[in-house]
Amino acid sequence: MSLTPETQEAPFRAGTVAVLGRPNVGKSTLVNALVGAKVSIVSPRPQTTRHRLLGIATFPAGQLLLVDTPGIHREQKRAMNRMMNRAARGAVEGVDAAALVIEAGRWTEEDGLAYAALHSAGVPVVLVVNKVDKLADKTALLPFIAQITHEREFASVHPVSAMKSKGLDALVKDLLFLMPESPPHYGEDEITDRSERFLAGELVREQLMLRLGEELPYSTTVEIEKFEEDGELLRIAAVVWVEREGQKPIVIGKGGERLKAISTSARIGMEKLFGRKVFLETWCRVREGWSDDEAALRRFGYSD
Incomplete structure (x- = not known):
């Protein structure tokens, strides 16, 4: 009927x-x-x-x-x-x-x-x-x-x-x-078009935004150098880039405590999002004036 x-x-x-x-x-x-x-x-x-x-x-x-x-x-x-x-x-x-x-x-x-x-x-x-x-x-x-x-x-x-x-x-x-009649474009379990590698970098950067002073977060970016699956474990290596040598010790903190806290919180966020254990290593390095350098921006994944 x-x-x-x-x-x-x-x-x-x-x-x-x-x-x-x-x-x-x-x-x-x-x-x-x-x-x-x-x-x-x-x-x-x-x-x-x-x-x-x-x-x-x-x-x-x-x-x-x-x-x-x-x-x-x-x-x-x-x-x-x-x-x-x-x-x-x-x-x-x-x-x-x-x-x-x-x-x-x-x-x-x-x-x-x-x-x-x-x-x-x-x-x-x-x-x-x-x-x-x-x-x-x-x-x-x-x-x-x-x-x-x-x-x-x-x-x-x-x-x-x-x-x-x-x-x-x-x-x-x-x-x-306001949407046209259409079948779904993605599966119902998909939540973004971005890769887990990209999301891992963003979760580290989120902690930089939350834990650093007024201006310094805007001089930092994150590059994921390694993203490997090891059985049920994800092994991730992240580099926090700053623009000046004097900013590096601020990110690292006394005895490395600040960078350790940033990494711990980012790792917990990754494990919650990815649903698996994560081993995260982080470093801080200097790239002079990266935020005003188009080539550096594209290397770090920025796009218009």
Whole structure:
């Protein structure tokens, strides 16, 4: 017996969503929450995300390919900043929709730059007002949304807390509605297009962002020199690169304690993500001015 129109299941939908916004509005936290696993590193510091990364979120009704991007920012002092901005702007090419992530109660010039990049791309834009749980005066939320949406075009608006996974069901429903009818692009157990080798480097860099002082994390990057399977064990060797000789002892710490703590926390994160034991070795080396050197950036895996 054929199904009547009233009892037919809705068609499966799948497509790509660019997740844009200024630095530190919670784009990576949102992507992780939607995927249900940690595919993007997070820290309280702006510009933690340096690479374009695909998070794969699969639901009964469809699949969202979420393109997590570096935050769009005004200052472009170094080659790395310029490359990050190009990566973020280029993420809107060929997508089915976009999510503009902003912080509840705050709109800046950089938010405007992100909106302009999406508006000019001509794709449907969903406004995600994040961190509503941190808004001291909850009565200010609706007037704030009214102000932001005045003379700006959005397919829908969603106040959410990505950190607490609040408001995400409605967001997913509206994003899936904007996707084309399509079978899934990835298996339901796949969560990212990036390799475990890449994710290992990011987990080390996350600890650098969390454990070093104000400026030093921005002068560091991580290169995975070895990633080998030894039975059930993963053997990984990571190099933390800094830009000046004087930065090296700061990363290493007294008696090597800081680098040891960074390695321990990164290893625990890897074992949780990869589901297996990890043996991690780390070193710190100097590459003068790497963040303003296009050749060095490409060697370390940066791309626009």
